[in-house]
Amino acid sequence: MKAxxxxxxxESQPAIxxxxxxxxxxxxxxxxxxxxxxxxxxxxxxxxxxxxxxxxVDPHEVERWAPCFGSRDVNxxxxxxxxxxxxxxxxxxxxxxxxxxxxxxxxxxxQLVEIWQANAAGRYHxxxxxxxxxxDPNFTGVGRCLTEPDGTYRFLTIKPGPYPWRNHQNAxxxxxxxxxxxxxxxxxxxxxxxxxxxxxxxxxxxxYQSIVDPVARQRLIASYDHDVTQxxxxxxxxxxxxxxxxxxxxxxxxxxxx
Amino acid sequence: MAELACTPGQTVGxxxxxxxxxAGDNQLVGDAHAGAIxxxxxxxxxxGDAVPDALVEISQPGPDGRLVRREGSLQRxxxxxxxxxxxxxxxxxxxxxxxxxxxxxxxxxxxxxVVVFARGLLNRLFTRAYLPGSDLDADRLLRALxxxxxxxxxxxxxxxxxRFDLHLQGANETVFxxxxxxxx
Numbered sequence: 001m002k003a004x005x006x007x008x009x010x011e012s013q014p015a016i017x018x019x020x021x022x023x024x025x026x027x028x029x030x031x032x033x034x035x036x037x038x039x040x041x042x043x044x045x046x047x048x049x050x051x052x053x054x055x056x057v058d059p060h061e062v063e064r065w066a067p068c069f070g071s072r073d074v075n076x077x078x079x080x081x082x083x084x085x086x087x088x089x090x091x092x093x094x095x096x097x098x099x100x101x102x103x104x105x106x107x108x109x110x111q112l113v114e115i116w117q118a119n120a121a122g123r124y125h126x127x128x129x130x131x132x133x134x135x136d137p138n139f140t141g142v143g144r145c146l147t148e149p150d151g152t153y154r155f156l157t158i159k160p161g162p163y164p165w166r167n168h169q170n171a172x173x174x175x176x177x178x179x180x181x182x183x184x185x186x187x188x189x190x191x192x193x194x195x196x197x198x199x200x201x202x203x204x205x206x207x208y209q210s211i212v213d214p215v216a217r218q219r220l221i222a223s224y225d226h227d228v229t230q231x232x233x234x235x236x237x238x239x240x241x242x243x244x245x246x247x248x249x250x251x252x253x254x255x256x257x258x
Numbered sequence: 259m260a261e262l263a264c265t266p267g268q269t270v271g272x273x274x275x276x277x278x279x280x281a282g283d284n285q286l287v288g289d290a291h292a293g294a295i296x297x298x299x300x301x302x303x304x305x306g307d308a309v310p311d312a313l314v315e316i317s318q319p320g321p322d323g324r325l326v327r328r329e330g331s332l333q334r335x336x337x338x339x340x341x342x343x344x345x346x347x348x349x350x351x352x353x354x355x356x357x358x359x360x361x362x363x364x365x366x367x368x369x370x371x372v373v374v375f376a377r378g379l380l381n382r383l384f385t386r387a388y389l390p391g392s393d394l395d396a397d398r399l400l401r402a403l404x405x406x407x408x409x410x411x412x413x414x415x416x417x418x419x420x421r422f423d424l425h426l427q428g429a430n431e432t433v434f435x436x437x438x439x440x441x442x
Contacts, residue, residue: 034266035380044378047304048426054436057399061363062319062371067342070329103261116277126273142277186317186371187437193268210380211266219265242262245439
């Protein structure tokens with residue numbers, strides 16, 4: 001497997017941590033709210049980032065609209081990752097909810113949110129994940145839902161465990177849930193990862209640290225919310241998602257598409 | 259109105275196949291649909307190796323140049339065209355869509371809007387796949403580009419459709435886009 005063939009040289013965690021610190025020092029105080037695409041501590045990024053700058057363009061009409069999804073596309077039970085198997089999954093049952101908003105604060109209504117994640121033991125239900133942690137026969141780790149009119153999404157799931165990977169020696173990812181989000185425009189498409197508060201692995205993880213602005217990267221951390229928690233059933237986490245720009249702004253500017 | 263800070267992206271990771279592909283995701287129309295074409299290509303890294311863990315999504319108008327604002331992209335009934343599709347690359351880094359030829363917008367050149375995700379790629383990349391023979395000289399983006407890079411945005415015509423390779427890095431690195439008006 002290609003994934004297992006990288007990296008060519010296996011660094012220690014202290015060496016990776018030092019690389020992370022050097023880059024953080026270089027970018028201190030600079031406005032970099034998105035991950036650096038060229039981020040050597042994440043070894044797999046070396047050959048997978050463009051070296052030329054992105055070219056700035058006015059979005060065309062097709063880029064100012066997002067695909068429409070509806071009740072025909074998404075079954076409400078898909079938002080319950082603890083269901084659909086003969087038994088209950090093992091682990092800490094959690095509710096993850098929040099709003100999808102655009103940068104002006106308007107809710108993104110009726111849009112698709114997709115998630116995937118490891119099980120409570122940190123094992124993905126995926127053939128490429130062969131590390132010796134148990135598969136849970138009652139947990140696949142995939143869900144989707146449509147946002148409510150106020151932009152709210154909500155999933156019932158199991159808190160994922162941290163998992164090891166091969167970026168460097170003794171590399172572990174902080175526990176996370178992958179999120180795929182659509183805005184109201186193609187330009188707002190976002191795939192990211194939601195993390196849990198207080199994870200001891202944050203400082204060691206080159207994927208999380210690729211967002212060099214410490215304030216920006218905290219936007220990926222959910223908050224524990226006791227109002228979301230349900231008695232004797234599940235603890236609750238809240239995480240709002242803000243997608244870039246908004247179609248309304250472009251429309252008001254009457255953008256010239258030429 | 260105060261601008262909210264955008265949520266940063268992160269890589270789609272190695273287990274994208276768990277969460278994102280779905281049955282028929284790359285079939286924007288049924289195989290019996292009149293005018294069905296294939297749009298396909300390979301995603302390459304900076305060493306020229308294929309990227310087997312990438313995901314490509316396209317958005318496009320219909321052949322008349324108009325957008326179809328219709329739900330049903332995840333559960334296409336009778337192959338109803340919605341103008342959106344998704345395809346994970348295979349072991350050879352290859353993706354393929356069965357779709358319709360996008361029509362040109364008024365006063366512009368016809369293209370597929372493309373977004374690519376991959377393990378090792380820390381945030382999504384946007385680009386455009388223009389149709390050859392379309393009114394490319396009229397297109398502001400193409401006109402503004404260095405001539406040596408224009409070809410990276412233009413599909414090659416072939417029997418039954420178009421080929422569009424994506425190079426994340428390297429001599430033929432695809433031109434990737436940032437949209438004006440983004441808060442980023």
